[in-house]
Amino acid sequence: xxxxxxQQSSSPVAGAEPVEMLLNMGPQHPSTHGVFRMVLWVDGEKxxxxxxxxxxxxxxxEKLCEGEQYNQVITLFDRMDYIAxxxxxxxxxxxxxxxxxxxxxxxxxxARVILCELNRIASHLLFVATxxxxxxxxxxxxxxxxxxxxxxxxxxxxxxxxxMHNYFRIGGLKEDLPENFxxxxxxxxxxxxxxxxxSDKLLTxxxxxxxxxxDVGVMSAEDAIDFGFTGPCLRASxxxxxxxxxMPYSVYDRFDFDVPLGLDGxxxxxxxxxxxxxxxxxxxxxxxxxxxxxxxxxxxxxxRLVRPPKGEVFxxxxxxxxxxxxxxxxxxxxxxxxxxxxxxxxxxxxxxxHLLKGIWxxxxxxxxxxxxxxxxxxxx
Amino acid sequence: xxxxxxLGVSLADFGWIVLGLMAMFGALSGIVxxxxxxxxxxxxxxxxxxxxxxxxxxxxxxxxxDSIKLILKEDIVxxxxxxxxxxxxxxxxVISAFMIWVTIPGTHAAVVKNLDLGLFYxxxxxxxxxxxxxxxxxxxxxxxxxxxxxxAAAQLISYEIPIIMVVVSVAMLAESLDIREVVNGQSSYPYxxxxxxxxxxxxxxxxxEVGRTPFDIYFAESEIVGGPFIEYSGAxxxxxxxxxYINTFAIAALVALLFIxxxxxxxxxxxxxxxxxxxxxxxxxxxxxxxxxTLPRLRIDQLMAFAWKVMVPLSFLTVVIxxxxxxxxxxxxxxxxxxLVGLVAVAIIIFRKMVGPANQVAEVWARQQALRAQTAAxxxxxxxxx
Numbered sequence: 001x002x003x004x005x006x007q008q009s010s011s012p013v014a015g016a017e018p019v020e021m022l023l024n025m026g027p028q029h030p031s032t033h034g035v036f037r038m039v040l041w042v043d044g045e046k047x048x049x050x051x052x053x054x055x056x057x058x059x060x061x062e063k064l065c066e067g068e069q070y071n072q073v074i075t076l077f078d079r080m081d082y083i084a085x086x087x088x089x090x091x092x093x094x095x096x097x098x099x100x101x102x103x104x105x106x107x108x109x110x111a112r113v114i115l116c117e118l119n120r121i122a123s124h125l126l127f128v129a130t131x132x133x134x135x136x137x138x139x140x141x142x143x144x145x146x147x148x149x150x151x152x153x154x155x156x157x158x159x160x161x162x163x164m165h166n167y168f169r170i171g172g173l174k175e176d177l178p179e180n181f182x183x184x185x186x187x188x189x190x191x192x193x194x195x196x197x198x199s200d201k202l203l204t205x206x207x208x209x210x211x212x213x214x215d216v217g218v219m220s221a222e223d224a225i226d227f228g229f230t231g232p233c234l235r236a237s238x239x240x241x242x243x244x245x246x247m248p249y250s251v252y253d254r255f256d257f258d259v260p261l262g263l264d265g266x267x268x269x270x271x272x273x274x275x276x277x278x279x280x281x282x283x284x285x286x287x288x289x290x291x292x293x294x295x296x297x298x299x300x301x302x303x304r305l306v307r308p309p310k311g312e313v314f315x316x317x318x319x320x321x322x323x324x325x326x327x328x329x330x331x332x333x334x335x336x337x338x339x340x341x342x343x344x345x346x347x348x349x350x351x352x353x354h355l356l357k358g359i360w361x362x363x364x365x366x367x368x369x370x371x372x373x374x375x376x377x378x379x380x
Numbered sequence: 381x382x383x384x385x386x387l388g389v390s391l392a393d394f395g396w397i398v399l400g401l402m403a404m405f406g407a408l409s410g411i412v413x414x415x416x417x418x419x420x421x422x423x424x425x426x427x428x429x430x431x432x433x434x435x436x437x438x439x440x441x442x443x444x445x446d447s448i449k450l451i452l453k454e455d456i457v458x459x460x461x462x463x464x465x466x467x468x469x470x471x472x473x474v475i476s477a478f479m480i481w482v483t484i485p486g487t488h489a490a491v492v493k494n495l496d497l498g499l500f501y502x503x504x505x506x507x508x509x510x511x512x513x514x515x516x517x518x519x520x521x522x523x524x525x526x527x528x529x530x531x532a533a534a535q536l537i538s539y540e541i542p543i544i545m546v547v548v549s550v551a552m553l554a555e556s557l558d559i560r561e562v563v564n565g566q567s568s569y570p571y572x573x574x575x576x577x578x579x580x581x582x583x584x585x586x587x588x589e590v591g592r593t594p595f596d597i598y599f600a601e602s603e604i605v606g607g608p609f610i611e612y613s614g615a616x617x618x619x620x621x622x623x624x625y626i627n628t629f630a631i632a633a634l635v636a637l638l639f640i641x642x643x644x645x646x647x648x649x650x651x652x653x654x655x656x657x658x659x660x661x662x663x664x665x666x667x668x669x670x671x672x673x674t675l676p677r678l679r680i681d682q683l684m685a686f687a688w689k690v691m692v693p694l695s696f697l698t699v700v701i702x703x704x705x706x707x708x709x710x711x712x713x714x715x716x717x718x719x720l721v722g723l724v725a726v727a728i729i730i731f732r733k734m735v736g737p738a739n740q741v742a743e744v745w746a747r748q749q750a751l752r753a754q755t756a757a758x759x760x761x762x763x764x765x766x
Contacts, residue, residue, distance in 0.1 A: 023523050031602040045527070045680055134602045136593065136677025142427035208594055208676045240755075258755075263747050361527070362603045362679045 020048055023361075027056045031134050031365035034375030038352070038364070045361045052352050057379040065339035070096055070170055070306035073336065078164040080341065081377040083126055086112070086119040086155075087319045089168040094249060095315035095326040096170045099308040103300065108172045109251045110292040114185070115158065115167070117281040117288070121192060122151040123320035124274045124281075125199075127372045131271050132203050134369035135212050140199040147195030154188055157181075170306050171299030185289055189282060196278045204275055213268035217355045217367035220265060227354070228347040231322025232277060233371060236262030236269035243318035255287045267363075267370035274372070305334045321345050321372055343377040400492035404481055412625040413443040418662075419669050426673035450621075453614035458521060461611065465519030470612070470619040472512030477623040479505045480630050485559055487643045487653040499547050499557045502634070503540070506589065509623070510536040513598065513608045516620070520611035528607020531680055532591070532598035538687035539588040539595075545695035546582045549575065549702040550638045563642035570641040574715045577722040578698045579639045583664075585691055586631035588683070590624065593672040597680050628668060629661065636660035690726065697722050 026037035035056035041049040061080060065073045077088040090112055097104060104112075125148045129141035152162040157178050159167035167174050178184070203209055219229065224237040234241055242259040244252040260276030262269025308330040316325045322344025329338040348371045355367050417432070417440060424431025432439025457466060483498040485491035495501050510533060517529020551557050553575065554565035565571075572579050588595040599607035609620050636642060640660045643653030678686070701718040704710075 021523060023527075030605060132676065136596065136600065136602060137675060138423075139427050139673050142429060146428065202674070203676075206676060208678055211682055212676060212679060258752075261751060263751070360679055360681065362597075362600065365602050 025364070026053075032368065033130065033373055036349075036368070036373065036375055036378070038356075038368075040356075040361070040364070042361055047356050047359055047361060047364060050353055050356055050364075052349070054346075054349070054375070055379055057375045059380065061380040062339050062341060065336055067335065069334050070308070070336065073339070074168060074170075075164065075166050078166055079376060080343065080380060081319060081321065081324070081345070081374045082163060083374050084119050084123045084320045085163060085165050086115045086168070087123075087317060088324060089165065090116050090250070091315060091317035091319070091324045091326050093168045093170050094317060095313050095328050096306065096308060098315050099311060099313040099328060099330060100170075100306075102171045104250075105172055105296045105298070105300075106251075106293050107176075107295045108297040110288050111173060111177055111297060112168060113250055113252065113255075114285050114288045114292070115155070117284045118151050118154065120281050120320045121196070121278050122148050124278050125151075125195070127274050127320075127369075128199050128203065128271070130372075131366075131369050132199070132209075134365045135209055137203060137206070137209065140203045143195055143199040143202070147192050147199075150188060150191055150195070154184055157184060169299050171301050173297040176297050182289065182292075185285070189286060193279075193282055196275070196282075200275050204272060210268060212363075212366060213266065213271060213370070215264070215266050216359065216363050217267045217370060218265055219351065219355065223351070223354065224265060227351040229322070229351065230344050230347065231319065232273045233270055233322065233348050235259065236273045237265030238262055243316055243323060247316075249315075249317060251288075252284075254291065255284045257281075257283050257287075267367055270370040270372075307332065307334050316342075319344055321374065321377070322348060341377075341380060343380065345371075345373040345375075345377045349373050349378055397493060401482070404492050405478065408478065408481060408626055408629075409622075411629055412622055413447075415625045415629060415665065416443045416446065418665070419672075422666060422669045423673050426670065447618065450618040451615050455614040455616055456611075458611050460521040462519040462521065465515050466611075469512045469516035469519055469608075470616050470623075472515065473509050474512075474619045474623040474626075476505045476508040476512065477626040477630070479508075481626070483559065484630065484633055484637070485563075485642075486657050487651050488560060488563075489651060490654055491560075494558065494560055497557045498559045499551055499562070502630075503544055503547060506543075506627075507537075507540060509627070512623075516612070517608035520608070522611050524604045524606070525608050525610045528598050528600075528604045528610070531604075532608060534680070535591075535595065535598055535683060535687075536589060538684055539585045539691070542581050542585040542687070542691040542695035543589060545692075545699050546578045546585070547638070549578055549695075549698040552699070552702045552706055559637055559642075563637055563644065566641045566644060569712065570639060570644075572639045572641075574712050575639070575698065575702070575719050576716070577694065577719040577726070579635065580723060580726060581691060581695050581698065582638065583631075583635055583667075585687075585695075586635065587668065587671070588687070590627040590631055592628065592668055594675040594678050595683060596677055597683055600677055602677075629665065632661045632664035632668065633657070635664045640664075694722055694726055 020041045020043050023040040023042050024037070025040055026032035027035035032038070037053040037056065039051040039053065040047055059079075061076050065076055068076065074089050074092060077092045078085045080088050096102075125144040129144035129148075132138070132140035132144075155165060156162050158181065159165035159174070161167075219227075219233070219237050221237045221239050224234050224239060229237070230241070238261055240259055240261055243249070244257075245259055257280045260273050260280065262273050310330055310332040312327070312329045314325060314327045316323050318324075323342065324344055325342030327338075327340040327342070328336055331337040352368065352371070355371075356364050359367070420442060421431040421439070423429075432442035435441040435445045457463065480502050482492045483495045483501055485494060513532040513536070514529040517525040517527070517532065550562060550571060553571055554562040556562065556565070562571075587593075591598055598604075599609055604610070609617055612620060636657060641656075642660075643657040645653065645656035645659075648655055698719070701715060701722070705712075705715040705718070
């Protein structure tokens with residue numbers, strides 16, 4: 001590949017060595033968000049071409065799912081997109097429920113929505129933190145991590161774990177929310193709002209931040225749709241498509257919230273959309289908390305083994321990174337026959353070559369950061 | 381008296397200079413230790429953290445713990461590196477950093493060797509440090525290092541010019557290149573009052589010169605992972621670290637000496653003036669830390685454009701207005717006004733052109749508002765339609 005590339009490249013001086021330099025970025029690099037690797041051909045500070053390499057975090061999750069019982073698979077989904085665990089669990093549980101035609105108790109639905117939206121905020125806070133770090137600002141990351149910490153403490157109170165919750169069950173929840181959950185959440189919301197606002201004020205409209213991100217890594221709406229962009233990356237290009245509005249699942253149709261849209265589809269818009277989404281998520285949580293009924297959260301299946309009927313199902317959910325699709329084939333036993341995942345990060349990452357060609361080396365980390373990939377999900 | 385013919389100084393003088401150098405080395409090491417502690421604490425407080433707390437009262441022993449850790453670490457020399465260059469680079473950087481301090485006075489008397497061409501000497505040695513960075517980047521046989529070294533060369537040489545021009549304008553005001561004379565020249569008013577533009581240019585260019593945020597481009601951690609320092613570890617790395625902090629303090633000290641009146645201040649006179657000098661220098665250092673805790677990093681092309689399109693012309697402007705003021709022997713406030721006009725020009729240019737799509741802020745807000753109004757209108761239409 002490298003030799004091919006060297007032959008192709010045109011040199012300004014006839015007969016001279018090509019001026020391009022091959023630069024390996026990752027898998028050990030602080031700004032590749034995990035173990036992503038890019039092989040860059042740079043001409044000075046400009047990126048001429050690149051070759052992305054993925055697979056360093058491949059754990060065979062899809063295959064592992066086939067060996068586990070339906071409720072055990074949830075733990076594997078926690079580890080797909082390890083920044084947004086509840087959202088993954090939600091997508092999987094909804095898929096099995098759809099296959100079985102299972103009703104979920106009202107209270108469980110509300111609890112799921114609250115936890116998912118909190119997880120969305122936690123995920124976006126991490127995005128803002130890393131975006132700031134990629135652009136060289138370290139203080140916003142501290143504010144964001146404080147907010148994340150608070151959210152994770154609540155998760156710990158709810159599920160006993162800070163990241164790998166394993167809390168949702170097919171048809172309900174593992175157990176009811178803690179007794180003081182309403183109080184905890186009411187106390188938490190203004191604090192999170194403060195964290196979001198603080199980092200937002202410090203970073204979003206900072207002149208240097210704008211200069212670094214505006215008009216960098218521009219993705220037109222058509223290109224974004226063609227590349228299969230979903231989630232905030234798609235909405236940053238101005239496409240109004242949010243699964244929570246477009247095909248509401250769970251109880252999302254009962255809440256009043258906006259879908260923030262970007263204007264130009266550049267890195268800054270991808271940042272801006274996510275920041276605005278956090279405020280919208282706070283609105284949803286507030287409403288859900290007010291509407292949440294008392295009652296049962298346990299699955300109507302009781303403690304029986306989950307045995308969906310023969311068949312297949314595809315279910316999508318709006319994850320912090322986009323459409324998280326779960327395709328499930330059941331052969332009537334207590335273990336899935338096949339599980340296929342449509343990870344939003346993978347599709348968003350597929351445009352990396354399109355986005356990075358011809359821009360500055362320093363911008364590569366910013367653009368990659370603005371796509372907000374999680375390698376656990378890309379490689380599965 | 382016995383004298384060494386080459387240096388032209390007597391043995392006694394030579395002994396005093398050696399003693400002075402050792403005292404300077406000790407003082408600077410203490411200052412670097414205090415700066416590392418201060419930076420951690422200040423950044424911590426800016427970020428609503430505590431900073432170091434575990435090592436001694438208020439974490440005061442943290443710098444010592446850090447240095448012990450760094451010295452005990454394995455010193456790795458990459459097998460493909462150019463060994464001699466790899467070893468020499470940190471020395472060049474740190475020696476030039478120390479050499480600058482030979483002629484920077486703390487008070488009228490507290491100086492190792494006062495030179496009549498002190499400012500000239502400082503500028504000259506500041507450039508030598510760049511050589512060390514380029515060599516470090518190239519010698520470590522790492523592409524990130526090479527990129528960082530080249531960035532360092534481009535950045536530091538570009539920002540050397542505004543520094544030189546501002547120093548020239550200050551020297552014109554004081555009619556001397558001797559730093560003592562510059563400080564004495566500020567006995568009635570500090571040059572900050574007559575040359576605010578010069579102060580701003582000197583401070584910004586100084587930030588770039590020592591690679592502090594937002595100009596930490598040549599070792600940008602998120603892109604080129606430490607740049608020239610990428611392959612250095614242990615004691616070698618700590619030498620770079622030492623040089624960086626000495627240079628930071630040198631810039632702060634020069635700002636204090638050239639613009640804020642050095643060791644002059646109320647109540648304290650004579651050798652006690654060093655207290656004022658330290659207060660002023662540490663004050664400037666705190667501003668540098670504050671900036672580090674607030675701003676993101678610029679990109680290399682933005683940085684170079686800023687240097688050549690804004691800083692260099694404006695630094696020439698400082699020389700020109702100082703010359704006009706000197707030539708016509710106008711009162712001091714005329715220079716202040718001319719300088720402030722230049723400063724407003726900087727602000728506008730930064731805002732409009734270089735760092736600033738600041739007008740984009742307003743534009744983006746307006747467009748977002750329009751979009752929101754539009755969606756609201758559509759929603760209303762659909763609900764009324766139903």
